[in-house]
Amino acid sequence: MHDNKKNNLFSWINSKIIKKNKINLNKNEVHNKTNTVNIVKKDDKNNIKINFFFKLKESLKKTKTFFNEGISRIFTSKHIDQSLFEELEDTMILSDIGINTTEKIIQGLINDTNRQQLKNPKSVYCLLKERMHLILKKVEIPLVVSNKIPFVVLIVGVNGTGKTTTALKLAKKYKLDGKSVMLAAADTFRAAAIDQLQTLGKMHDIPVIAQASGSDPAAVAFDALKSAISKKIDILIIDTAGRLHNKQYLLEELKKIVRVIKKLNVSAPHEIVLVIDACNGQNTIKQTEMFHKSLNLTGLIITKLDGTAKGGVIFALSDKFSIPIRYIGTGENSTDLVAFNSNDFINSIFDNIK
Numbered sequence: 001m002h003d004n005k006k007n008n009l010f011s012w013i014n015s016k017i018i019k020k021n022k023i024n025l026n027k028n029e030v031h032n033k034t035n036t037v038n039i040v041k042k043d044d045k046n047n048i049k050i051n052f053f054f055k056l057k058e059s060l061k062k063t064k065t066f067f068n069e070g071i072s073r074i075f076t077s078k079h080i081d082q083s084l085f086e087e088l089e090d091t092m093i094l095s096d097i098g099i100n101t102t103e104k105i106i107q108g109l110i111n112d113t114n115r116q117q118l119k120n121p122k123s124v125y126c127l128l129k130e131r132m133h134l135i136l137k138k139v140e141i142p143l144v145v146s147n148k149i150p151f152v153v154l155i156v157g158v159n160g161t162g163k164t165t166t167a168l169k170l171a172k173k174y175k176l177d178g179k180s181v182m183l184a185a186a187d188t189f190r191a192a193a194i195d196q197l198q199t200l201g202k203m204h205d206i207p208v209i210a211q212a213s214g215s216d217p218a219a220v221a222f223d224a225l226k227s228a229i230s231k232k233i234d235i236l237i238i239d240t241a242g243r244l245h246n247k248q249y250l251l252e253e254l255k256k257i258v259r260v261i262k263k264l265n266v267s268a269p270h271e272i273v274l275v276i277d278a279c280n281g282q283n284t285i286k287q288t289e290m291f292h293k294s295l296n297l298t299g300l301i302i303t304k305l306d307g308t309a310k311g312g313v314i315f316a317l318s319d320k321f322s323i324p325i326r327y328i329g330t331g332e333n334s335t336d337l338v339a340f341n342s343n344d345f346i347n348s349i350f351d352n353i354k
Contacts, residue, residue: 060305060306060311060345060348060349061306062306062311064348064349064351067091067092067095067311067312067349070091070094070095071088071091071092071125071128072125072351074087074088074091075121075122075124075125076121079121080113080118080119080120080121080124084121084124085106085109085110088106088109088128089102089103089106092105092106092312095311095312096281096282096311096312096313096316097312097313097315097316098282098285098313098315098316098319098320100316100319100320101135101315101316101319101320104319105128105131105132105135108131109124109127109128109131112127112131113127129346129350132315132346133342133343133346135315135318135319136314136315136318136325136342136345136346137342138318138322139300139318139322139323139324139325139340139342140324140325140340140341140342141324141325141326142326142339142340143271143273143299143324143326143327143339145174145179145234145235146270148265148267148268148270149229149232149233149234150182150225150228150229150232150233150234150235150236151234151235151236151270151271152225152228152235152236152238152261152265152268152269152270152271153170153235153236153237153238153269153270153271153273154221154238154240154254154257154258154261154269154271154272154273155167155170155237155238155239155240155273155275156240156243156254156272156273156274156275156291156295157242157274157275157276157277157287157291158242158243158244158277158280158287159242159243159244160242160277161242161275161276161277161280161303161304162275162277162303162304162329163187163239163240163242163275164187164193164196164197164200164239165303165332166275166301166303166327166329166337167183167197167237167238167239168183168197168200168201168204168206169329169335169336169337170237170327170337171183171201171204171206171235171237172204172206172335173335173337174234174235175204175205175206179234179235180231180232180233180234180235181206181233181234181235181236181237182206182207182208182209182224182227182228182231182233182235182236182237183197183201183206183207183208183209183224183236183237183238183239184208184209184210184220184221184223184224184225184236184237184238184239185197185198185208185209185210185211185220185239186217186218186220186221186224186238186239186240186241186257187217187239187240187241187242188211188212188213188214188215188216188217188220188241189213189214189241190213190241191213193239193241194210194213197210197239198210209223209224209227211223217240217241217253217257218253218256218257218259218260219260221238221257221260221261222260222261222263222264224236224238225261225264225265225268226264229264229265238257238269240254240257248294251290251291251294251295252294254294254295255294255295258272258295270298271298271299271326272295272296272297272298272299273297273298273299273300273301273326274287274288274291274292274297274299274300274301274323275300275301275303276288276300276301276302276303276317277303277304278302278303278304278305278311278313278314279304280313281313282313282316284313284317285313285316285317285320288300288317288320288321288323289321292321292323297323298323298324299323299324299325299326300317300323300324300325300326301325301326301327301328301329301337302314302317302325302327302328302329302340303328303329304329305328305329305330306329306330306331311349314345325340326339326340327339327340328340328345
C-alpha cells in the first residue's frame with residue numbers, strides 16, 4: 001500500500017514535469033515563430049533579390065547550357081596553348097557574342113595570360129569571366145526616375161519584341177513602387193495592341209489613353225501627355241508600334257512623336273528605351289544601330305532571354321554601343337522584369353570549374 005502511494009506520487013510529479021515541459025516547448029515554438037517572422041520582415045528585400053536571382057538563373061538556362069558547358073569543357077585541358085584559344089573563340093562566336101567582341105576578349109585574355117605567366121587553365125577561365133563581367137558592368141546603369149512630372153518613357157522596337165507586354169510590366173513595377181502611372185496606346189497600327197493594353201491596364205488598375213485604330217500615334221502621345229500633366233501623373237509610358245529598323249519613313253514617325261511631345265514638355269521624353277528580343281541574335285546589332293542613330297536611345301530592355309540559347313548577344317550590344325541596359329525580361333508574367341545586374345548575369349551563365 002505504501003509502495004502504491006509512493007508510485008502514485010512519482011506519477012503525479014512526472015505528469016507535472018511533462019506538462020511544464022510541454023508549456024515551455026510551446027512558448028519556445030511561439031518565440032521561434034515570432035523570430036522567424038521578424039527575420040523574414042527584416043530580410044524581405046534580400047529574399048526578393050534571391051528570388052530574382054534564381055528566376056534569372058532559370059531563364060538563362062538555355063544560354064548557360066550552350067555557352068558555359070562548351071567553355072568549361074575547353075578549360076578542362078591541362079595545357080594553355082593556341083588551340084585552346086582558337087576553340088574558345090569558335091564557341092564564343094557560336095553563342096552570338098559576335099566576331100569583333102570575341103576577338104577583343106580573346107586578345108585581351110592572351111595578353112593577360114602571357115603577362116601573368118599563367119600555366120593553370122582554371123586561372124585563365126577566371127580571367128575570362130572577369131573580362132566578360134567588365135563588359136557588362138559598364139552598362140549596368142539603373143533607370144532613375146527623376147522628379148519630372150510626368151517622367152515620360154517612350155518604348156520603341158521592331159515587331160514582335162514584346163513592347164506592349166514590357167510597357168505593362170514597367171507600369172506595374174512603378175505602381176508597386178508607389179508611383180502613379182499612365183499608359184499611352186500609341187501602337188495605332190494594330191487594333192489588337194490597343195485592346196491588349198486597355199485590357200491589361202484595366203486588370204491592373206492603370207489608366208490607358210487610346211484612340212481608334214489607324215489614328216496618328218503622335219496625336220495619341222500628345223493627348224496622353226496632356227492628360228498626365230493635368231492629373232499630375234508621376235510616370236507616363238508610351239507604347240509604340242513595331243517598325244522595321246531599315247525603313248527610314250517608319251523611324252521618321254517615331255521622330256515625329258518625339259517632336260510633338262516636346263511641344264508640351266521640352267525635356268520629354270526623358271527615357272527612350274529600345275526593347276530587344278534576344279532570340280534575334282546578331283540582328284539586334286543592326287536594329288540598335290538604326291534606332292540609336294534616329295532617336296539617341298537612352299536605354300535597352302532585353303526580352304525573351306528564357307527562350308534562346310544565344311543570350312551572348314548581350315555582350316556584343318554592350319561592347320559596341322555602351323547603352324545602359326535597364327531591365328531584362330525573364331518570362332511572361334507581369335512581374336518578370338528584372339533590373340539588370342551584371343554580377344547576377346555573369347554568375348547565372350558561368351560555373352566554377354574544378
